[in-house]
Amino acid sequence: MRICFLNPFGTPAYDQLIYDVLTPSLQSGTEVEVRHLDIVPENMDYFAAKHLVEVGIMKAAVQAEKDGFDAFVIGCCYDPGLTQCRELVNIPVVGPLEASIMNTRPFGHRYAVVTDHHKAATEIADRVRIYGQEQNCKAVSHVGWFIYDMIKDPAVVAKDAYDTSLRIMKETGAETVVIACTIVSACYEITAAKDESLRGISVIDPNIIAVKQAEMLASLNAVGQYRIARTGYYQQLATHSPEQAEELYALLTEK
Incomplete structure (x- = not known):
């Protein structure tokens, strides 16, 4: 099982700290990779900054799915971009506060x-x-x-x-x-x-709880039991307009 834990900050300053906290609690066979954003603003203590950072979080979620991760954790208790990421990708996405x-x-x-x-x-x-x-x-x-x-x-x-x-x-x-x-x-x-x-x-x-929930949901997904509803709140754009979904995906995967 591979879990991507995203520090949604534009700096690697906190990556090792988070990795050191998470690794003792992982179940056997779980690998966690801690990533961070390459983005300005560096932090999201204010609402305007958070709104900009959420775009980077969505891009990171799409990339994590492409990279073959089994779950994606957004490492901030604002749970920034949580709903958007669940709409975008099919791997489980976890917000620490939730x-x-x-x-x-x-x-x-x-x-x-x-x-x-x-x-x-x-x-x-x-x-x-x-x-x-x-x-x-x-x-x-x-x-x-x-x-x-x-x-x-x-x-x-x-x-x-x-x-x-x-x-x-x-x-x-x-x-x-x-x-x-x-x-x-x-x-x-x-x-x-x-x-x-x-x-x-x-x-x-919340770091440990988020990763343990990610482990559980990834395990459920592996046996076909992560059945996220796609008919309402988490309905994907592709079911409404494949063309618009393709345009959105292109924006989120451009370098």
Whole structure:
């Protein structure tokens, strides 16, 4: 099984961090390749930038399918381009936020979300509502970090993620926390593996949950059981206009 994990950032700065977090959790026979975009803007902390980056994500999904990957993970908890990519390709596409909040119940009845900064918190709250998960989500908070600063001091980011998670759990009664930034969560996992003082609370890592869901869906696809509906929300353009679909595909595969 081959899974493409896309860091949807225009830099390789976070690739090794994500790879190191993912590999211990892979099942035997699963290979993960971490890719990043060659694109400007480098990050998508703001909505206009995110909109531009989503074009690169769609191109990366199409390329991953062409390259023979069995599943594609969009490595950002905005889940940017998730619906578009599912419409475009036939391999399973996973968004870390969707995968995480859909799987909170085995970890705890009520949950909170901790993301990276104030701008992200509003977007994540909107996505929780869109996914129909508001009922058991007690709060959406943030650690106050922007992505380009995190890589400079992962241990401090991890401590802030732990402290914020602990505080939100005490304030709201949430039993588990989704650390809903792939890089914040990666910083936490790498640091907590060496520092026992950061363990002891229930947290959900969206990187690992996304890849485990990708493994499951790829396995289902291999035996003909990934039956994505193509009659409504994920209907493909080719069923409506093959000519327009061909034009779109050409745009997404041009160099």
